[in-house]
Amino acid sequence: MxxxxxxxxxxxxxxxxxxxxxxxxxxxxxxxxxxxxxxxxxxxxxxxxxxxxxxxxxxxxxxxxxxxxxxxxxxxxxxxxxxxxxxxxxxxxxxxxxxxxxxxxxxxxxxxxxxxxxxxxxxxxxxxxxxxxxxxxxxxxxxxxxxxYSANTLPEHRDFVSTMLRLEKTHETVTVVADQHGCxxxxxxxxxxxxxxxxxxxxxxxxAVGEGQTTWFELAQAIFAEIGADPRRITPVTSAEYPARAPRPEWSVLASDYALPEWRSALRRALAAKL
The missing domain is CATH 3.40.50.720 (NAD(P)-binding Rossmann-like Domain)
Structure with a gap:
């Protein structure tokens, strides 16, 4: 082909x-x-x-x-x-x-x-x-x-996970939106x-999305926990408290037509740079 x-x-x-x-x-x-x-x-x-x-x-x-x-x-x-x-x-x-x-x-x-x-x-x-x-x-x-996201598998590409990894090293606390849901x-x-x-x-x-749903805040907590950082360093905020030029979807949970792995196990693989 x-x-x-x-x-x-x-x-x-x-x-x-x-x-x-x-x-x-x-x-x-x-x-x-x-x-x-x-x-x-x-x-x-x-x-x-x-x-x-x-x-x-x-x-x-x-x-x-x-x-x-x-x-x-x-x-x-x-x-x-x-x-x-x-x-x-x-x-x-x-x-x-x-x-x-x-x-x-x-x-x-x-x-x-x-x-x-x-x-x-x-x-x-x-x-x-x-x-x-x-x-x-x-x-x-x-x-x-x-x-x-691709995290450590493709570190040259910026995404939410790689951003959290960077902020964990440079900031004592990190604020993350907690009222947007996705996969x-x-x-x-x-x-x-x-x-x-x-x-x-x-x-x-x-x-086509990963299995399971979460929020950006919960995803950030999971990233910190996986790398041995304290998830309590992450502070939840609302979308209204973290305004952006373009509004972000409140609900991005899609019914997947493909059986992609559960998001927590996939996150572990990405942080370990495993395919």
């Missing part, structure tokens, strides 16, 4: 390199290799000739910055998947488009959210990713995820789910 992966230098792209199935001929495409926001470049690049699957992990992920840079976020997250989908149609290839819990927005029911639940994003980032879902079209698999997802486990999605039939929206 010949598979092209865009966003190859990002966190998920890097995790996919570490989990590539032996039967896959992988074509790794970073920003310097292909500008996916340029329809002419996508239409004519030889890199996508003869592919069976295209996995798009490239994204504008600076959630706060997107509020003041909507055009750039919509270009990369929204329009680019449409260009990739058009090339996939020409090649007869299957597009796997990565998406996010941010497409749901506020006011969702407090139960694991399914792909059938209505979307209503309240951020530029969420709207741009929803636009990407729409333009990816029917010949694609939309794979939504949330709370992705921590180890990038290595997510990568395996993406490879699995690549071998399925297109035309579906799916979710």
């Amino acid at each position: 010949r598979v092209a992966i865009t966003g190859a230098g990002g966190q998920l792209g890097s995790a996919m390199r570490l989990t590539t199935p032996p039967e896959v001929e992988a074509i790794w495409l970073g920003r310097a290799d292909l500008d996916i926001t340029d329809p002419e470049a996508v239409a004519h690049t030889a890199s996508l000739k003869g592919i069976d699957v295209l996995i798009n992990t490239a994204a504008y992920t600076a959630v706060d910055a997107a509020e003041d840079d909507e055009a750039a976020a919509l270009l990369l997250n929204g329009e680019a998947p449409g260009h990739l989908a058009e090339r996939c149609r020409e090649e007869g290839a299957h597009l796997v488009q990565l998406s996010t819990d941010y497409v749901f927005g506020p006011g969702v029911p407090h139960r694991p959210l399914t792909p059938a639940d209505p979307t209503n994003p309240d951020t530029v980032y969420g709207r741009s990713k929803l636009r990407g879902e729409q333009l990816a079209g029917e010949n694609s698999t939309i794979l939504r995820t949330a709370w992705v 921590p997802t180890y990038a290595i486990d997510l990568a395996r789910a993406v490879w699995e999605a690549a071998q399925q039939q297109p035309g579906v929206v799916q979710h």
Whole structure:
């Protein structure tokens, strides 16, 4: 199976390199290799000739910055998947488009959210990713995820877990939001789910997250406990007490279509840099 992966230098792209199935001929495409926001470049690049699957992990992920840079976020997250989908149609290839819990927005029911639940994003980032879902079209698999981290497995990539590890060394106390709920997802486990999605039939929206739910505060406590630090050094705060340029989802608990490992065991593996 010949598979092209865009966003190859990002966190998920890097995790996919570490989990590539032996039967896959992988074509790794970073920003310097292909500008996916340029329809002419996508239409004519030889890199996508003869592919069976295209996995798009490239994204504008600076959630706060997107509020003041909507055009750039919509270009990369929204329009680019449409260009990739058009090339996939020409090649007869299957597009796997990565998406996010941010497409749901506020006011969702407090139960694991399914792909059938209505979307209503309240951020530029969420709207741009929803636009990407729409333009990816029917010949694609939309794979939504949330709370992705890689910690010590890919230390060059910043995420919540690596941030907590850094703050534990530099701060006596750390404040963490305690009223946002989600499913921590180890990038290595997510990568395996993406490879699995690549071998399925297109035309579906799916979710892939770690098993179990928690809050950012409880996740931070678990990180400290795992490394032998005192979890009492972490102070819980509300979202209102920790304002951000873009609102964060209060509820990011997704019903997973893939049996990813339970989040605490996955966290231990990530801190130990184990695949």
